[in-house]
Amino acid sequence: MGTGLKRDSATDIIKQFETSSSQRRSLSSVGIFLAVALVAGIATICVFFACRRWNRTLYAPKSRMIAPQALGALTRMTPWGWIRNVYQWRADDILKMTGTDALVFLEFVRLMSISLTVIAIPMCLVLVPVDATYTSPSDESVPQSNSASGRSSQTHDKLLYATIGHVDGPRLWAHVTFGYLATVAILGLIYRSYQKVIRLRQEYFGSNEYQGSYFSRTLMLTDISPDIVTDAALRESLELANSLYKFSEVQLGLSMNNLPTLLSQHKDIVLKLERALDKTLRSHLQNRPLISPDKEWYRCSGTRVDAIDYYTKELRNLEHQIISARSESEVTLPETYGFASLPNVFIAHSAAHHYSKLKPKDFSVRLAPRPSDIIWSNLTMSSLERQKSRWFARALLLLLFLLNTIPLILAALVSNLEAFASISSFIDRWQHSISFAALTGIVPPLISLTASLILPQIMRKIIIYRGVRTRQSRDLHLTTQYFIFLVLTQFVLFSLISVFLDLALMIKSAIDNNQAATEAVADIITGILAAITHRFQLLSSYWMTWIVLRGYLLLFELAQIRRLVFLLLNRYILPHTPRDIWMFKKPQSFSYWMAYAELLLLTAVGLIYAPLAPIVTAFSAGVFILALIVYKNQLYYVCFTKSETGGRLWSVVVKCLLTLVACMQIILALVVGLLQNWIKAITCIPPVLFVVAFALFCHFKLEPNFRWYTPAAISIDKMQKIVSHSDHQRLERQFGNPFLHQPLSRPIVRAQYMDLVGQLYQGPVISSKYTTEDLLSIPHSTLLPLSATVSTDANTMDDDSVLNCDISRHSLDEAIEMESLYPSLNSNDMDQKVFLNNQNADCLYCDSTEKNHVSDPSCSGLIPPDASTNDSAAESLLPKQYLPPLDSILTDDASLSKDSLPSAGSELDVVNEYVYVPPTENTLSRPTSSRQYRPLPTPPK
Template sequence: MPSFNESDLFNSESRALGPAAVGSQVSLMSIISVVTIVTFNVLRPKNKMVYEPKVKYHVGNKPPPGISDSLFGWLPPLLHTKEPELVDKLGLDAITFLRFGRLMRWLFTGVTALTCGILLPVNAVYNVKKVSSEKRDVLSMLTIRDVSGNILFVHVAVTYLITFLIMGFVYIHWKKMVELRRQWFRSPEYVQSFYTRTLQVTHVPKEYQSDDGIRAIFETYKAPYPATSVHIGRKVERLPELIEYHNATVRKLETYLVKYLKNGTVGKKRPTIRICGICGCGWRKRDAIDFYTEKLKRTEAAVEEYRNQIDTRKAESYGFASMAAVPYAHIVARELKDRHPEGTDISLAPNPKDIIWDNMDKTPAQIRTKRKIGFLWLCLVCFFNTVPLFIISFLANLNQIKFYVPFLRSWASASPSSFAVVSGILPPTISGIFGFFLPIIMRWLSQFMGALTYSKLDRQVVRHYFAFLVFSQLVIFTLIGVIFNAGQAILEDIGTDNFKDIVNNLDTLPHIINRTYIIQSSYWLTFFPLFGRTPRDIREWTQPPEFPYAVYYSNLLFMASVGLVFAPLAPLVSLAAAIVFWMSSWVFKYQLMFVFISKVESGGRLWNVVINRLLFLVVLMQALMVLTIGLQPGFKRLYWISTIPPIFIIALFKVHLSRLFSDQFLYYTPTDDELSAAKVHSEGADQKGNRLERRFGHPSLQTELFTPMLHAEMMPLLSEVYRGKIGKDQAKLDEYGGQKMEAQVVEGIKIAAIEQRDLEYDPALYRRDRGELDWDTRSMASTAFMGNI
């Protein structure tokens, strides 16, 4: 009785195509890499604003190491600058990322040594002796695909060695990360920050929503140390929207002023705008400069009125309490974290710049609702993302599909080399294009679901994005391949078997799934190589970009998932992963040293999240090994049990790590000497000047409004732009760290003069928090609300 014919399913032509496709992709990506490196070396010395912005725009007295203008001048600082020096210059978030990259590159070097050093020879020798030449190719004979019998115990033994290798690397780096966190907790920068000795209180009941109520919570539950000052949040209503509206108006005014005074001369015709009526009808023309000047005066007055009324606004369900010393705050936070006094949650306060203020006032019921809605949207996004997966799988299985598409069959026969090139290059390229937007969507959904801080948002993005990548790319993608392969086999049997025989042959489907995983390892070998402006415009464009830790961590974890899952099945995949990790670790080190900055320092809080996912990958690798061994012919039925113990070993190891390192990682645990020597702040000093309220009040209450800025050489022309008397004054610019600039006062508003030397971004002056008004979701107010201004 005929069955799914594997000799047809994986015919010699198909096997010959795999190496050609892989070779074409590796060759193309190698050429692109060489061209990129050469171009970088040529352009870097004369384009430092692009390739080395941190050399000029470093923060404070923390410049990156010196770098020469020679062709390869960037190599010495990259090779010789070690972690102790970089901790102070880059921050612990950057060091944590680099340490994770270092962990990955050495881990996969070890995995490659085990798999390629042991399994490749075993697989190759077995195929040469046991498999006929017409049923194997260069790639398949290096995999576990056709290996069977007791020799598989070698593969099982290697998975044990990989498991112990990962446990060893993780333990060593976990221990070092705890040491780095302890150093960070004791650093002058941390100890001297006000937020580090502040506690955050959320879900405050209505009867406690006052300053006295917050203090009563701490006194009732007899916290080990008393609070030196307390502050309950107040509803700001539409004030943030109004400030954003004001600042957008400033930008518009600046744009029209620069346009009108271009090249140091007054334009022949004043700029105008059209003010629309209802549904685009009844519009009228207005002078743009006059229009935005009047609007600016109205918005400034409205903001001032809102701020003056803040004490009359309703209290929020969150507040803050400062402690006299940093160790006191950590001790109280640890003691109260599981006690939930009066139903509240008390934890260490994040840096105010890290807080997502729009989510702070959400009740637990609102958060639960938003999480349900967000989860449904997340499922919907993941569902629709199967469309590009079908496209990618279609391209990755061109060799199977060509039997049903005459054009593809003709193409493969006429030009097998070009067919191999397309089947090798297009799938990973399209995968990369579609994967660009997904992290952005997931970040927005995670924020919608109620994340309270940007650092927590990053952790959620890593969780969601990584889970999606593993499930969609490794599980769904392969199942689609199974459908193509099984469909081909069924269609071939239709002509020779009756329906009953076809149904009876479905018991071979698990074996086809297993073989599809192994065969598609060649796809992952192609995947790895892929991997007149205003002064304000000029200033913002020259800022060093922020490093997207969540996205890069997720991508590194996904590469690790592919490398580990296929390591015992197709060792060349782990070799490709090792090469990519080595290359990427140097690229990321250069970027973090000379290009990117961290938005808000969290002290490496993503470490435990990514390590947990790395340990999960070991379980995933072993689970697939269980399936592979259990389905291999010639292997005694119960021998597959030998592949299970590493799963339980990893679970116990994870529990051990949590008990050993978790508290040390999350909290500052002072010694008796450190506790007695800690700097203690008095209650009077903290309450004087409402320090807690200024730092942890909603940023819209404190942030400076944008002041219109104009090139200094254009300032004398303002008398020809505005009517009436023009006065002289100074403007305090928050964008320049509160520095005072020469300004002119026209029609009640100040316009600051900016010299050419001050145009570019300067972190010594520019406050990144800009009053901490840095919301990801900056919604504009309604038309009716803004129409009253």
């Protein structure tokens, strides 16, 4: 008896879980959530307006990377100036500040905002009245879902009257018609944007920066056969595979032995030493921290030693090992990768395209990325190691998928909490209150959002185990993988949790009624399809609140609340080091893959619900319009592109978008088949065929023009052009393993404690003066100059046009990294700066061989201007970037003075305020020679 009662109670819970949605709960939940989001959004905008004007470091960190002569007197930002600029900015402005990747991303956001708006407005004006007038609002009962029709029995949700769920007869064809129109409109807009992106990418390939960069005419060879062990053998294999292309230089990668491990250990020790020094200096040398050595951490009775002394000793030992490893002349083992350079960019692209079709068995060929874009730890992996790593990554993804179902189930339970009213008198009494509506309306989206906050970082860690060799490949995989993961967990699995419970009820009913197997399977299939469509309709109110929450998160990102709270806590409550503050105040790199995936999920909700519940699509369109404003501001003022790819993610995003358009039609066909019959559902199939045909057109016609450089006209002479000098040293400089010349980290010490640090640590340190302070407050001689031009017309400038500067995009990332590296050589000479350049008059980025080559807008190299020019001319010819001492540590020499320097043309050349210092024997660097510059010391008074 008791067992039967328990079974009946469990069955009632499952049934009510399927159809638990009341008029009061749905309308109240959505209304309360909208009110809360509106109040929170207004408060967030007020915080943004109040803080933005006085905190340039947080809300316009890019301005810290621009020299004062570019800023002029425009140092204030008005609270409302950014709004006007967001509407006035053109593509060229974003291109100059952030690059092609940012412009392509904004094109995607603009495409979706226009597409969703175009299909939402007519659908809301036509389909919502059609749906709402079909069933009278006075009807208090709507047919309940059964195994055949999927209609609901006691669903008092007025929001469902604006959906397709209760429409039948001729009115249903209005949804089918608008499904056709929506598909055609989206495909047309995608084609228009695709053509625009192709033009942008071809302009990127043809730009002076890309044409003058060495990596752009270099191929990266991977999975090289073990039989190829020399450069000559690799060149021979390339020419045997295809003799059409003449290579300027071919080099095979060499093993670095234990050098990567040593550098990683060195960096960890520096961070630990930095924290120990900071703690001691803040206590005015009164509190020296003690630690247990790492080798004895597992011993309870391990001896505790002075942390600073221990880390100093470990640091010196590691530095000696690194110097020894870098200076070894013994031949190392060849690796399974290499690089080959060609005469120009067009030939390099043609060769890469040709080799991708040939697919030679001894190696794989692709265009070389920027040297900083290579993941060297994965590049050196063998095929067996990469295969094992991929299986491990798949296992981690499966585990993450299972763990992510826990918060989703919790969110589904809270969203359908009234299903438990039959077994809980408390819930039965509480379900009619406002607090119950607030709980079931606000908490589920928050649970889902909280679970998704940590997903991107976990996915990013897992993707490294797949053995991807470049950051570009990593982002391509992450975009698709993260989008699929979000759709499966946040959209499909969450929507179909109750369907699984309904399936259990159907199986139990079939067993109890002793149905035949074939009849039971047919009923279960029909019932499951009906439950799926009914569940999507019931969740329309949930997705409205979820979309509104996504919109608030955009405002949250605009106001930089998270970073603002971090800075306040670290300033007044939590301990921090200068490096912590600098890392948080510097411009943040923009994660395009994460933004694309999250916006694609928002697109999935808007498109799939377009023919089912157009109001949801209208909400999505509004959030995309807000996203366009917010991301435009963030990409212009706050974020930068860490590794420019020319919008490479576009083709992957378009494929995901076309998949969503096809899914929209499939869901509509499923609904028509259940509400009418499956023969009529075939009328929804032609748009799917349109999408497939358009996808094939994009793949075979548009994508080749997108991926490869295809200039309009090119002469035979230019195609046959061969560089006049050897590329051997340039290829080694650009694509030699960075562990050979990677800079050694140095502890950062607070500027006010620089006079005390010598009592604790005698090694080289960096003053926080050059890392944590706003660069605008530092003298001009300590700035890292960038190429920047500002209109001098006072009538065309306002407070927010300060950032309208032409910044070298690939140098911005270097500038950010260099802000903490280019100061001091030692603790006693903090004002010396060292800059590096190629000594043999061969520009690092272009083919110029002139001795006094001056950097121009088409080149990002650094060769000093002629010292014989006057001061004003020399200042105007200053190169647009100074490469820091990534691989050099000069001897401490502060004895130079301006009067003691030789004249121009002798051993030391004065260039404006910098002096050329020939390489010394004590210079620790890779075997290639380089020019080095340091500022002139201040003459004694």
